């Protein structure tokens with residue numbers, strides 16, 4: 212394990228969105244209602260991520276004289292298009308429901324810190340000795356009170372002679388993974404290209420704030436509001452996060468890669484398995500990159516954790532932007548995801564055909580998505596609140612390999628050396644992203660107790676070797 216390290220806050224900056232014209236002092240106020248997709252996450256703790264950048268000629272004067280001014284100026288320009296991120300989620304006493312609000316003068320909190328931790332230890336991927344808590348000092352606090360919560364906070368941490376990290380904390384009621392990734396993509400693009408459009412690379416799209424297209428004929432919104440108002444006391448309009456189970460303190464982080472070749476080999480082996488079983492209709496399984504990598508990871512995890520329960524639940528999100536009728540644009544700002552619960556018998560997952568069992572369950576859920584993605588949506592908040600109170604292990608997926616996060620977060624000093632989903636140590640989720648090594652690979656991240664991580668690592672590697 213690493214030596215204890217210390218972190219020093221150098222400065223807390225308040226970054227304002229850049230005015231759209233030199234004459235205006237700051238952008239106009241903006242208020243945005245929450246849809247039922249947003250309200251689902253109202254009292255969910257922040258989503259936390261960290262991005263590490265290694266720079267060969269890095270030194271502290273270079274950071275303060277050149278890198279930081281560019282990061283700040285491009286952040287201010289990006290916020291011009293993402294005003295709610297500089298604002299707050301608020302629930303005034305006289306308002307029936309909370310909403311997002313940006314008012315003139317609102318700013319985003321950007322903390323600048325310096326760490327003496329071993330950068331190379333923090334970015335290592337195959338030693339399985341990064342304690343989950345070692346990333347916590349790299350993440351800023353998101354200011355939350357009963358009636359107001361910051362939407363986003365950022366922290367840039369310098370590692371002298373090595374590079375820096377960018378840590379983010381984001382309120383999930385304001386935006387989902389697709390929108391938060393689009394913010395990072397635009398920030399990185401504007402920083403790299405000095406705020407100018409590049410003729411070679413198109414500028415990432417700006418967000419769309421039109422919420423009229425999100426229809427709620429089933430009246431899900433009042434159901435969610437009632438659930439939240441009754442959570443933790445009657446008529447409770449508090450925005451404070453509800454207690455989430457902490458993961459054991461001795462948990463460690465692990466990152467695992469599926470190369471494109473291994474994903475293909477996995478697909479071929481499943482098809483061969485199906486042929487052997489004389490199930491000629493290959494179309495019954497949805498053999499996408501996601502379902503294959505998700506099923507494989509799930510089976511390894513159930514085996515590694517020696518799950519004893521009779522059945523085990525896996526929850527993943529489906530992006531509904533293109534699934535709604537009429538559809539929402541891909542750049543729709545906010546939340547537009549539906550939770551999908553998949554249940555499988557633990558015995559089946561642990562058996563010889565475990566991968567097949569997992570794939571079957573995941574495929575079924577994905578195949579009927581277009582018709583049923585909002586079925587049971589009225590119970591999502593109550594189910595989430597129940598899940599918070601049970602001790603049962605639920606496996607879930609955070610992020611998506613389709614977001615292309617490694618590829619699009621080069622701020623001008625190269626792609627990230629490592630990206631991690633810090634908050635999975637609280638949620639116990641499996642994080643998904645594109646692979647650091649690119650080429651169509653997928654990276655999954657986990658936080659587990661050390662002996663489970665070692666078991667998982669061995670199962671993961673052995674299974675792929677055998678393909």
Ligand SMILES: CC(C)(COP(=O)(O)OP(=O)(O)OC[C@H]1O[C@@H](n2cnc3c(N)ncnc32)[C@H](O)[C@@H]1OP(=O)(O)O)[C@@H](O)C(=O)NCCC(=O)NCCSC(=O)CC(=O)O
Pocket residue numbers: 258387388389391497498499500501502527528529530531548577608609610611613
């Ligand atoms: C439900 C799904 C997971 C199912 O994924 P699948 O890949 O199995 O299924 P799919 O129908 O999307 O795609 C099937 C195959 O078609 C391809 N495909 C799909 N759409 C395509 C398009 N428009 N053009 C070209 N190809 C396309 C896919 O690449 C895949 O091929 P191939 O086999 O090559 O792959 C996904 O559709 C989805 O919604 N993903 C986004 C989930 C998400 O938003 N997560 C973040 C939650 S928020 C969160 O977690 C917090 C945070 O991140 O901050």
